[in-house]
Amino acid sequence: MTRLSTFSSLTKRRTALMAGVVGLAVAGVAIGQFGYPSTPALAQAQAPLTSNSFSFADIVQKVSPAVVSVKIKKDSSSQQTAMGDDDDFGGQQVPPQIERFLKRFGLENGPQGPQGPMQRAPRSGPGERRVVGQGSGFIISADGYVVTNNHVVDGAAEVDVTTTDGKEYTAKVIGTDPRTDVALIKIEGKTDLPFVKLSDTAPRVGDWVIAVGNPFGLGGTVTAGIVSARGRDIGSGPYDDFVQIDAPINRGNSGGPTFDLSGNVIGMNTAIVSPSGGNVGIAFAIPSETVKTVVDQLRSSGSVARGYIGVQIQPVTDDLASGLGLNTAEGALVAQVQSDTPGAKAGLKSGDVVTKVNGEAIKDARDLSRKIGMMKPGTSVALTVVRDGKAMPFDVKLEQLPGEKQLASVSGKDEGTHDVPRLGLQLAPAKSVQGAGSEGVVVTEVDPRGPAATRGIRSGDVILDVGGKSVSSPADVRAGLAAAKTENRKAVLMRVKNDQGTRFVAITLDPKAG
Template sequence: MTKISPRPFWVFFLSVIGLLSAGVQAGSLPDFTKLVEEHSPAVVNISTVSHSKRSPYNRGLRPEELEQLPEFFRHFFGAPYGPGSGQESRETQSMGSGFIVSEDGFVLTNNHVIDGADEIIVRLSDRRELPAKLIGADARSDLAVLKIDAEDLPVVKVGKSEKLKTGEWVLAIGSPFGFDYTVTAGIVSAIGRTLPNENYVPFIQTDVAINPGNSGGPLFNLDGEVVGINSQIYTRSGGFMGVSFAIPIDVAMEVVDQLQKKGYVARGWLGVLIQEVSKDLAESFGLKKPHGALVAQVVPGSPAEAAGLMQGDVIIKYDGEVINRSSDLPHLVGRAVVGKKSKLDIIRAGKRQTITVEIGELPTEQGAVIPAKGSKVESNRFNIEVAELDENARKRLQVSNGLMVTQVGQGAARNAGIRANDVISSINNQEIKSLTDFNAVVKSLPSNRAIPVLIIRQGNPSFVVIKLKE
């Protein structure tokens, strides 16, 4: 028989200490059960139906935009399902998430969840399914406001994302892959993230598991307050890899307020092209360390030009807010009220000075036309907003006539593939030179008949076909 030597006392002592430490650690983890019970009824499932032939995959980004992404960032809403979910189908269906922000039925979600949808259905926690009306959407911030006809609904408690700290626990509720009211948790990995092609949202980065169907759902803190809206993930595989992004609720509620009041979002505009300040650039511009936003170009006719901002200036503060990285500036300017007089602290030729600039309104297209007058979305049968082009805009866009599309609502024009920044040159073989031409021609068009519309997109002319309903 083999003799077993007794273990030294210190081995047992360390084992006990280890078990106690593990117990303390486990006891310090948050319990999410009460939070989920109280706040999940205000979370909704959103399903959409689209009758267009456009592929539903990656519907939040156009194909050419996807090709330009330097990293694998994806908007996630939900894979198409049901019959006819392929490229050539007439009807596609998708799913996403959202949450109720008012007892009378206002619902907040991502723009890419409902983009291009002809029908939007909101399913509540009590399993009621209600049709939703799109109140307004903003592609730049990827937000949309819906309205359902209901009363006395459960609502979320809106928090303050500016109070979030890195390392804080957060929780998501949504419908990944159609599994309603799925709960996932993690921590805030970073704040103020800037993503490719997303200059106006300082994203919250988390390690909360986010998958197709989670988009538009709420991100809660431990107090049960919504601090973000789950929007995107970083992925090489197409699935969750531990890096997800949420829109800060402070930014979202500012957008919601404008969408509810005006139907669109007006953003502040300075009119400069900026770049990061490297170590070598900092030295060359007389800075002690790399920080600020280096002005690489001042847009002619912009608020920056009017204020005297010059190429080579380094903006180090905006209204007292320190600009550590160049990506900090667009967030601050974009959220500013149009017409506000702001102070910029700059370094010019090695010397610090302060200038005052009156913030303008961000053009529909960077460096493009700021419409002086236009046709409202609700006032024409195409359900689009168009604006006249001045001589400079026509030269830049290389067009001799036509109107620029500044906004596209739900309806025939969107189904035909017309997008913002397209130039409509002719309708039904009638040349369009002014708003008067546009309104007269559109008003006289027959219903239920294919109408050719000549558009110019990035200098290339092409025809699309619109069929107007009664």
């Protein structure tokens, strides 16, 4: 059985796109019945497009020389960690962000072939190097800078680049950014290479796009489709903002460009969805604005430094909006402000809702995280924050994002507790529970049928605030509930801390409760 026929039988796969990734995508290009605004590269002015006259050939001829095939080699000493039973990833270990992606569909055990998992490729001898992966890329400057995916070149000891005219070059990795899956490599000693430009404008849903790449190792393959959606979050990282396209994208297209009809790159192909194992026409590309921001930093310093406010945030749900007195469930809710951070220095507080950054509306917590993360440390940003129902301005100077930190878990004995029937909780002052700290009230027992349990409150959680006021005893919690009912609120807002962080929880109040 050929390798292509083997992969055509795979089912239920959602993966990255480098050579070795399973799944096929399909897009229908319906032409001939609609006119399309002319461009110099396509048709004569105002001429209606037909099945005979419409062609992408001029665009393809213009951009193809800048699209390359990227092959990587690894030292044999690294094969033990790089190779696995999952040879569908070109012999590489499944990238962490793609592994999380697979788990959402129950596919964490890797792609399956007709006879079970794909078999491991033969290993090379000591000191040898072998090709273990391949993908696509595109040249962005005449002096040889090439953009591709991080998961294409991750761990590479040697990178080879082949252009559409068959010329081969050795490239070096300038820098990578696993958070966005962007990598920058460079062909040395060249000053006259063909290159393409990253688009300055975002595409619209419904715009025609053209993908050029190296699917199945077949360099220079062209497919076409439309932009299906924008702003897609596929769970691969905190800065997901993918462009979804229906142009057929396959194994080996990872790192390849998607063009608009002016020949500008609107995105870099990264992942596909293939629940049936066949082509379903769902592919994801990193938008050009993200690629441009990351590449600029990689080119200047070899790494990416991200802005940091120093707050824990969460989405504003309908219940939280009601508890906060907001008209709409939009913005990012500040669950906790860490001490001695830009947010604390600027005066942000728990319970604030960030609604704008530099005058641009914030849709949700992910939107705020992405916008701030794409800014450089030292940048001053103007935040609009809603506090106690009033919009307030704050100027924050960003610092560099530090490493991730874990909060200590909370545990304690069930002693000296007091019942709060309306929440279904047994509570105790944090000071009375060893290891719980000095602030708040510890949850020592939860009624699984109570309203608090349905909102995710668990034993060991520490309630810090109720209705915007700090609590230190069960009596304070009762007072907060009573105040919320007096104000005719439909829900009470509680700030809760556990080993996962600090968050706000809105619990609906029973109007019949006394």
